[in-house]
Amino acid sequence: MATPDVFPHAVPAAEAYEALAVARGRVDPALRSAVDTLPEDMRRIARYQFGWTDEHGLPSDASGGKALRPALTLLAAEAVGGSTDAALPAAVAVELVHNFSLLHDDLIDTDATRRHRPTAWTVFGSEAAILAGDALLSLASGVLADSGNPAALAGVRLLNDTVQELVQGQATDLAFEQRGDVDVDGCQRMAEAKTAALLAAAxxxxxxxxxxxxxxxxxxxxxxxxxxxxxxxxxxxxGIWGDPETTGKSAYSDLHARKKTLPVVFALNSDTTAGQRLATHYHQPSTSEVALTDIADLVDAAGGRAWSHAQTDRLLARALGHLEAAAPTARTHELTALAHLVTRRDH
Structure with missing residues (x-):
């Protein structure tokens, strides 16, 4: 399989954003129709989660996210000669599962903001947010099952298997916070389950x-x-070096929670002076801005930042090689543009 050269900014970002906007416009009406079938209390929370309403149920123009996963679903279908109509239920289902995971993750991580506004659990309460996530998950399977597509049963099985991976990945992520012996391979397996599994399924x-x-x-x-x-x-x-104004999350949120993220785990296992100092400090609770800044500097000095940059480029190249091997007959440019967009370091 060919592995193309990688130039992360070679594809104009505007083309990727256009592909996302088109997907959002295509998916949102079907997504709204699906959400409208939920019980009233769950429907209210779901509408808030997707940015359609505020906490009082009034119309809102808040962001509902980039729609990356449904965009990948629709573009993948077109790439192999299918139609967006045929793949639309699958696109809706993956967006429902994604937001199920966000509702639960925000509560597990006690994140107070997402997409530049309060997270659903801080507005409606922990229990209600959990139930709303459960409702979205159930709805996703129903959307696939009712699609009438010949692949519907296989799709439900695939989606259910993917959710099992997501749950295991999240459980492993939580367990890592209490462990001091996490290695790079284990951290990568956790990331594959927690994040890569749903993009693969999309x-x-x-x-x-x-x-x-x-x-x-x-x-x-x-x-x-x-x-x-x-x-x-x-x-x-x-999560370490991003601008809160851009990411929508508080600065150093991952370091504050002492998460074993990929660059952190690499740094902890680097056998460097900075890595050893990081290991000493990382299991000591501290919430001061100065301390978190120092920890970020240690991750950088131990090579974690550079390693994640290099891994991003390597994985992007490999992904584009698989795209080429799939012999797409359409939408190659849009899929390539999205791949470059999501691997940029400035968004």
Whole structure:
């Protein structure tokens, strides 16, 4: 399989944003219709989560996210000769699962903000947010099952398997916070389950619902998987060095929670002086801005930042190689543009 050269800014970001906007416009009406079938209390929280309403139920123009996963689903379907109509239920389902995970993750991580406004659990309460996440998860399977697509049953099974991976990945992530012996391989497996699995499923579902042959489905799955792991590297970098005005999260949020993210785990295992100092300080609770800044500097000095940058580029190249091997007949440019966009370090 060919592995193309990687130039992270070679594809104009505007083209990727356009692809996301088109996907959002295509998915939102079907997503709203699906959410409207939820019980009233769950519907209210879901509408807030998607940015359609404020905490009082009034119309809002808040962000509902980038729509990356449904965009990948629709584009993957078109790439193998299918239609967006055929893949639309799959795109809705992956967006529902993604937001199920966000509702639960925000509560687990006690994050107070997402997409530049209060998280659902801080507005509606912990218990209600958990139940709303459960409702979205159940709805996702129903959307696939009711699609009438020949691949519906396979899609439900795939989605359920993916959710099991997500849950295990989140459980492992939490367990890592209490451990001092996390290695790089273990951290990567956690990131594959927590993040890469759903991006892989998004691409695979699009190809499945388009009726693609297994070889092409598999290459698109691998494209999504490698892109997802690269995405996690970028997310972890932004969790340390990202601008809160851009990320929508508080500064050093991952360090404050003492999360074992990819650059942190590499630094802890680096056998460097900075890595040893990091290990000494990382298990001592501290919330001061100065202390968190010092920890970020140690992660950088121990090579964690540079390693995640290099891994991002390597995974992007591998993902694009799988995209090429899938022999897409359309939407290659848009999928490539999205791959470059999500592996940028300045968003």
């Amino acid at each position: 691409c695979e579902l699009g190809a499945l619902f388009a009726g693609a042959e297994p070889r092409r489905v598999e290459h698109l799955r691998r494209f999504g998987h490698d892109l997802g792991l690269a995405f996690q590297h970028v997310d972890d970098l932004l």
